[in-house]
Every structure is written in C-alpha cells, then in structure tokens.
Amino acid sequence: MPRPDKDDPGAARQAPPRRKHPRGHAPGDPRNIGWLYILPGLLFYGLFTLAPLIHTVYLSLFSWDGLTAKTWVGLANYGEAIRDSVLRSAFVHSAVLIGFYAVIPVMIGLLLTAALTRTKVRGFRFFRTTLFLPQLIAGVVIAQAFAWVYDANGPLNRLLDLLGLGSLVRPWLGDFTWALPSIGVIGSWVTFGLCMVLFVAGVQKIPLELYDAARVDGAGAFREFFAVTLPGLRNEILVAFVLTTINALRSFDIIYNTTAGGPGNTTIVPSMYMYQNAFLFNRVGYAAAIATVLALAIFILAAIMLRIGERSEER
Amino acid sequence: MQTRLAAMIALVAVTLVAISASASYGAKSATTTLTMWSYDNQDPGLEPVLKQLSKEFEQSHPGVKINLVFKDFNSLVGTVPRALASGSGPDVTEGNQGYQTDAQLVKAKLIIPLTKYVKKYGWDKLYAPSTWGMFRWTPDGKSFGKGPVWGLAQTGQNVVVFYNKKKLKQAGLNPNAWPKTYAGFEAMLATLRAKLPKDDPVIMEGNKEGYGFIHLFGGIWGAYEKPSVIRNWIYHVPGSRYDTPGTIKALGSLQGWAKKGYFNPDYNAVGYDAAAGLFAKGKGAMWIGGNWDSTIIKALGVENLGVMPIPPGPSGTWAGIGGLSGPWHISAKTKYADLGAEWLNYVITSANAKKLMFANQQLPADRSAKPPTNDPYLTQVFNAFTKVANDDGLLLYTDWASTSMYATLQNQYQQLLAGRTTPEGMAKAVQADWAKFDKTLR
Numbered sequence: 001m002p003r004p005d006k007d008d009p010g011a012a013r014q015a016p017p018r019r020k021h022p023r024g025h026a027p028g029d030p031r032n033i034g035w036l037y038i039l040p041g042l043l044f045y046g047l048f049t050l051a052p053l054i055h056t057v058y059l060s061l062f063s064w065d066g067l068t069a070k071t072w073v074g075l076a077n078y079g080e081a082i083r084d085s086v087l088r089s090a091f092v093h094s095a096v097l098i099g100f101y102a103v104i105p106v107m108i109g110l111l112l113t114a115a116l117t118r119t120k121v122r123g124f125r126f127f128r129t130t131l132f133l134p135q136l137i138a139g140v141v142i143a144q145a146f147a148w149v150y151d152a153n154g155p156l157n158r159l160l161d162l163l164g165l166g167s168l169v170r171p172w173l174g175d176f177t178w179a180l181p182s183i184g185v186i187g188s189w190v191t192f193g194l195c196m197v198l199f200v201a202g203v204q205k206i207p208l209e210l211y212d213a214a215r216v217d218g219a220g221a222f223r224e225f226f227a228v229t230l231p232g233l234r235n236e237i238l239v240a241f242v243l244t245t246i247n248a249l250r251s252f253d254i255i256y257n258t259t260a261g262g263p264g265n266t267t268i269v270p271s272m273y274m275y276q277n278a279f280l281f282n283r284v285g286y287a288a289a290i291a292t293v294l295a296l297a298i299f300i301l302a303a304i305m306l307r308i309g310e311r312s313e314e315r
Numbered sequence: 316m317q318t319r320l321a322a323m324i325a326l327v328a329v330t331l332v333a334i335s336a337s338a339s340y341g342a343k344s345a346t347t348t349l350t351m352w353s354y355d356n357q358d359p360g361l362e363p364v365l366k367q368l369s370k371e372f373e374q375s376h377p378g379v380k381i382n383l384v385f386k387d388f389n390s391l392v393g394t395v396p397r398a399l400a401s402g403s404g405p406d407v408t409e410g411n412q413g414y415q416t417d418a419q420l421v422k423a424k425l426i427i428p429l430t431k432y433v434k435k436y437g438w439d440k441l442y443a444p445s446t447w448g449m450f451r452w453t454p455d456g457k458s459f460g461k462g463p464v465w466g467l468a469q470t471g472q473n474v475v476v477f478y479n480k481k482k483l484k485q486a487g488l489n490p491n492a493w494p495k496t497y498a499g500f501e502a503m504l505a506t507l508r509a510k511l512p513k514d515d516p517v518i519m520e521g522n523k524e525g526y527g528f529i530h531l532f533g534g535i536w537g538a539y540e541k542p543s544v545i546r547n548w549i550y551h552v553p554g555s556r557y558d559t560p561g562t563i564k565a566l567g568s569l570q571g572w573a574k575k576g577y578f579n580p581d582y583n584a585v586g587y588d589a590a591a592g593l594f595a596k597g598k599g600a601m602w603i604g605g606n607w608d609s610t611i612i613k614a615l616g617v618e619n620l621g622v623m624p625i626p627p628g629p630s631g632t633w634a635g636i637g638g639l640s641g642p643w644h645i646s647a648k649t650k651y652a653d654l655g656a657e658w659l660n661y662v663i664t665s666a667n668a669k670k671l672m673f674a675n676q677q678l679p680a681d682r683s684a685k686p687p688t689n690d691p692y693l694t695q696v697f698n699a700f701t702k703v704a705n706d707d708g709l710l711l712y713t714d715w716a717s718t719s720m721y722a723t724l725q726n727q728y729q730q731l732l733a734g735r736t737t738p739e740g741m742a743k744a745v746q747a748d749w750a751k752f753d754k755t756l757r
Contacts, residue, residue, distance in 0.1 A: 066397065067397075150584070152579070152580070152585070174582065174584035264729045279393040280719070280721065282415070
C-alpha cells in the first residue's frame with residue numbers, strides 16, 4: 001500500500017528541512033536524551049523479560065537435567081520437538097482452546113454489550129462488576145470450583161438428572177471426549193467478562209450522533225449493531241482477541257489443577273508438557289525448546305492479528 | 316475523630332514495641348532451625364506422628380527448632396531438587412526412590428550418603444538385606460540397587476484390598492473366607508458385580524493423580540509375573556523387559572475388570588484419598604490401595620473391615636505394589652547433618668516412634684516392631700503387609716523405572732481402561748519409554 005508521501009503536506013511537516021543545523025539536530029531537540037527517559041523501563045524490561053527469553057533460547061540448545069553439567073546438542077531438541085507427537089497434539093488442543101478462550105468470549109461479550117447499550121439496565125454497575133469478577137479470581141480457585149461443578153455427583157450432573165437428561169451425565173473431566181471442551185468452558189467463563197468490560201467501555205466512545213443518525217435512517221437493533229457498534233469497537237475487539245488468544249496458549253493453572261493433561265493426553269497443552277519435561281522428566285533443555293516454540297507461536301499469532309487490525313484500519 | 320486517631324497511634328506504637336521486644340528475645344536464645352520436607356500427610360498419614368515426635372525432639376534438644384513442611388507428593392518431588400540446589404532448601408527431606416528423583420539428587424551431589432550414620436546408629440538391622448536395594452545408588456546416579464545407602468524410610472507400605480464385609484455377606488459370600496487363588500478372587504468380583512446395585516461399584520477407584528491404577532495393578536501383575544522379573548526391570552538389570560507374556564495377560568485382566576464395570580465410571584476424576592474416603596462412607600465393596608490410608612478407611616467401622624492382598628495366580632506368590640515409604644535424605648548443603656541424622660534416628664527407630672506409628676495405623680519399617688495385640692484392624696493391616704513381604708512379593712513402585720515412567724503409565728492406564736489401547740499396545744509403549752531411558756544409563 002503506497003503512502004502518498006510527496007504530495008501530502010502533513011508528511012512534509014513531519015520531515016523538517018535540515019539545512020539550518022548541519023551538525024546535528026535542532027537545539028531543544030536532543031534526541032539521545034529520549035533513551036535516558038526510557039532507561040528505567042528498558043532496564044527492567046531487559047532484565048526481567050529479554051534476558052530470561054534469551055537465556056531460555058540458549059538453554060534449549062543443551063541436554064540438561066537442570067542440576068548437573070550441560071551438554072551441547074545444537075538444534076537436536078528442536079528436531080525432537082518437530083517429531084514429538086505429544087507436542088503436536090498439545091498444540092492442537094491449544095487451537096481448540098483458542099475457540100473457547102477467545103472466539104466464544106468475544107461473541108458473548110459483543111452480545112452482552114449490544115444488550116446493555118440498547119436498553120437501560122437497572123443495576124448495570126452491579127452486573128458489570130459481577131460478570132468481570134472471574135478475571136479477579138486466582139486460576140487455582142477457579143479450577144477447584146469447576147472440578148466440583150463437573151464432579152460425577154456435582155451440581156452439573158445433578159441438574160442434568162433433574163432435567164431428565166440422565167443419559168448425558170458423565171464424569172466430565174475424566175472423559176476422553178469431554179475433558180477438553182469442559183476445560184474450554186471454564187476458559188470462556190473466565191474471559192467473557194474481560195471482553196464485555198472492554199466493549200462496554202469502547203461503546204461509550206462512539207459518538208451518540210451515529211446512533212441517532214442510524215435511528216433516523218430507520219435502522220433496527222441489528223442494523224444499528226452491525227453498522228455502528230461493531231465498526232466502532234474494532235480496536236477493542238482486536239485487543240480482546242490478542243489478550244484472550246495469548247491466555248489460551250499460555251493456559252496452565254486451570255489444566256494443572258483439574259486434569260493435569262489427562263485422561264490419556266487428551267488435555268495436554270504446550271505449557272503443561274513443558275512443565276512435565278522441566279520438573280518431572282528432568283529434561284530442562286527440551287522444556288526450554290518447547291517454551292521457545294510456544295513463545296514463537298504466540299508472537300506470530302499476535303503479529304498476524306495486529307496486522308489484520310492495522311490493515312482494516314487503513315481501509 | 317481525634318481520640319480515635321490517638322488510639323490508633325497508641326496501638327501501632329504498642330505493636331511496634333511488642334514486635335521489637337519479641338525480636339530481641341528471639342535473638343538472645345540462639346536457635347538452630349532444621350527444615351524438614353515431607354509428603355506424608357495423606358489425611359492424616361504420618362503427619363501427626365512427625366509433628367509429635369518433632370515436638371519431643373525439640374524438648375530433648377533445647378535451642379533446636381524443627382520446621383516441618385508438608386507438601387503433596389507431586390509438588391514435593393517437582394521442586395525438591397532445585398530447592399536443595401539453591402542452598403536455602405530443606406536440611407532433611409523426603410525424596411522418591413527411582414530414577415526420577417533420587418538418582419538425580421545423588422548424581423547432582425545434593426544429598427549425602429548415610430554410610431557413617433548407618434554404622435553409628437546400627438540402622439543396618441532395621442530392614443532385610445534385600446530391602447536396602449531401594450536406597451542404594453552408585454554415586455553417578457546410574458546404577459539402582461548398588462552402591463552406598465542414601466536414604467532411610469519410616470514405614471512399610473503395600474497396596475492391599477480393603478473390603479466391606481457387610482457387602483460381601485449381602486452378595487452371599489463368606490467375608491471370612493478370602494479366596495486362595497487369583498481365579499477365586501476374580502470369581503468373587505464377578506459375584507459382587509452381579510449382586511450389588513448397578514450404581515454401586517465393586518471397586519471404588521480414584522485415579523485423579525494418575526497413580527491409582529499404577530498401585531492397583533500390582534496385585535494382578537504379581538499374579539501373572541514373577542516379582543523378581545518385575546523388580547529387575549525397575550532396577551534396569553540388562554535384558555529386562557516389560558512386554559512379557561505374563562505382564563500382557565495381567566494387563567488384559569485389568570482391562571477386563573473395567574469392561575465388566577467393576578469400577579466407578581468417574582475414576583479419573585476422583586482423587587486417591589478421596590476414593591478411600593468414599594469407600595469408608597460405604598461406597599463400593601472394595602478399595603484397593605495403600606495401607607497408609609488405613610486411617611481414612613477405619614471410618615467404615617473396624618468390625619466391617621477386612622484387609623487382604625490380592626491372592627496369588629500362576630506366579631504362585633502373594634505379591635503387590637509395595638516397599639518402604641519415601642526415603643529421607645540429608646541435604647549436602649546443611650550445616651546440621653549430624654543433628655538431622657539424630658532426628659531421623661528418633662522418628663524412625665525410637666520406641667516412641669513405633670508406638671505412635673502404630674497408634675496412627677502406620678506400619679513401622681523397622682522389622683522388629685510388632686503391633687499392639689489389642690487392635691485387630693491394625694493387626695489385619697500388619698499381616699497383609701508381612702504376608703507379601705515374607706513371600707518376597709513387594710514389587711516396589713513401577714514409576715521408579717525411568718524419569719518419565721510416571722507420566723507414561725498414567726497416560727497408558729487411562730487409555731487401557733477406556734479401551735483406547737490394547738494390552739499389547741500398552742506393553743509396547745511402556746517398554747519403549749524404559750528402553751529410551753535405559754540407553755542414557757549405558
């Protein structure tokens with residue numbers, strides 16, 4: 001997409017003529033000092049984010065039990081990662097979880113937003129707070145609570161029994177087919193509140209005139225939603241997708257505390273498998289390789305989503 | 316308002332004075348604190364025993380403080396190597412026999428050999444000579460069952476059948492005539508299935524943590540395969556195999572139990588101790604699990620309870636998963652190794668220790684210990700252990716065989732029981748895990 005640099009007066013304003021100060025930049029415009037401003041942040045970022053990241057990549061090139069001497073193995077861990085069928089299924093499970101952690105919550109969030117903005121809801125603040133609450137609860141607590149809900153004699157199965165749906169009763173988290181979707185539903189429950197709060201805040205930025213105009217033009221609730229609300233929330237939707245997708249790919253606490261990857265390997269995800277390798281199988285090098293692959297996958301996915309967002313903005 | 320503020324200031328001041336006073340008091344009496352890590356808190360397991368004995372130890376050793384830290388099994392073995400390596404970890408800790416934990420602790424020189432203390436305290440008489448194998452490692456952490464002793468255990472453990480006599484009677488079985496053969500035992504299970512209500516499992520099973528079936532399978536395995544073959548495989552004796560005809564038959568038998576509906580269908584979602592608790596409340600006719608949970612089971616009422624191992628099959632031995640409890644190790648970085656050894660000696664060999672263990676339904680590992688004669692339930696638990704131990708049928712724990720064996724078995728048992736793999740398929744997968752690890756030892 002070519003940018004109209006030459007003919008754009010705005011672009012010309014951004015690039016001032018440099019003739020007057022041939023030796024450097026304008027007085028009062030010392031650019032290097034900018035680095036000083038961001039130095040504290042950069043230092044923290046480098047120390048606590050970049051350094052561990054680089055160290056992880058470095059460790060992934062070794063065979064190491066975490067305690068005794070390391071042996072250099074080059075890219076062998078990555079070769080194994082590519083061939084490892086467990087890791088492959090872990091990524092497939094993550095893809096399924098993205099549906100539950102990202103797609104469904106965004107949809108529910110939009111639906112709730114449409115409902116909340118269209119009508120005056122009594123106790124709106126109360127609902128907003130309550131629906132956001134799952135975000136504030138520790139993953140372990142949520143996992144324990146849902147383990148109880150899904151228990152063979154738990155409330156979910158009791159409810160099914162009451163409704164005469166006894167044939168659906170099953171040990172949800174111990175079932176080869178249903179364990180992963182059951183975990184997915186927990187994820188949806190946790191994240192939809194976040195999406196909703198983002199969207200409700202976003203809607204308040206949309207000029208009321210647009211709604212008035214839509215109504216004057218005779219738009220119904222649906223038209224109004226698709227013509228005004230949805231386009232107005234583009235940025236919020238993008239942010240919600242990026243956040244929830246990253247959440248889905250990193251998910252560990254809920255799985256560790258409900259199924260620990262079982263039954264069989266039906267709920268194993270990359271982070272769980274990484275944990276097993278690092279702390280149970282004493283294979284820290286391989287675990288670091290999995291971590292690197294996972295980080296890369298998250299990075300690529302986030303980049304793609306942001307790119308799509310930017311493109312639709314340019315349009 | 317002002318008075319309230321003044322009151323607050325006064326309160327804060329008083330608190331500060333109190334804190335500084337107690338701090339200076341603490342500094343005056345120089346205390347030596349030893350931190351011990353244990354996972355023996357299976358509701359309640361050995362926890363009350365260790366707490367009481369440590370209190371007594373503190374009383375007889377002024378200035379010594381014992382800081383007991385209890386963690387669940389998986390989080391202890393998952394963190395203890397790095398905690399020890401950090402230098403601020405426990406002074407004395409439980410590890411786990413086998414390649415996943417103990418081999419690593421030995422190899423990384425995080426724990427010390429106990430040779431000196433074995434001699435000093437005469438520990439060599441505690442266990443039968445063959446039992447010591449599970450604490451022996453060559454210093455490179457490669458050969459299991461050979462080399463110096465690195466650990467010491469507190470209790471004898473095995474997996475046995477706890478059964479509800481009332482339900483056996485209701486099914487028309489004689490609760491006091493335990494079958495003498497594995498075939499007889501299977502016939503008993505079939506009768507129970509036919510007579511019990513449909514929603515009541517024959518065997519109450521909890522496999523949430525993944526070790527339920529690793530434990531339960533031992534009795535079936537030992538019925539079809541020689542215990543020495545099984546132990547050699549765990550010790551990585553060259554040429555050992557898992558995929559033997561006996562093992563495959565045994566796996567088939569276990570799969571058959573699942574197909575015939577002997578287990579509660581939600582076994583993968585119920586915890587090990589939770590299943591024992593449900594059995595104690597009357598769910599199921601049997602619970603097959605570790606004798607360390609016998610306190611939980613006791614709630615069913617001792618007059619209703621029978622305790623026996625799974626009877627011998629073609630192998631001819633009373634066998635089952637079992638050995639000694641988790642091995643206690645002394646950190647290589649502690650400043651108080653001698654004191655740690657003294658504590659170990661007290662909590663394992665003292666007369667008080669044995670008395671307290673029995674009182675809490677735990678069997679002391681010290682083979683000279685005899686249960687009190689006035690406790691018939693405990694005597695049953697004790698006899699069920701010695702029956703297997705005297706027949707040389709303790710199969711150790713299968714997951715000791717490689718660093719990833721625990722996860723492999725957890726996964727494979729779940730698949731086998733759900734009918735997603737065959738006995739042959741499981742045997743092949745387990746052997747493949749073993750062989751892959753075996754290569755790193757050669």
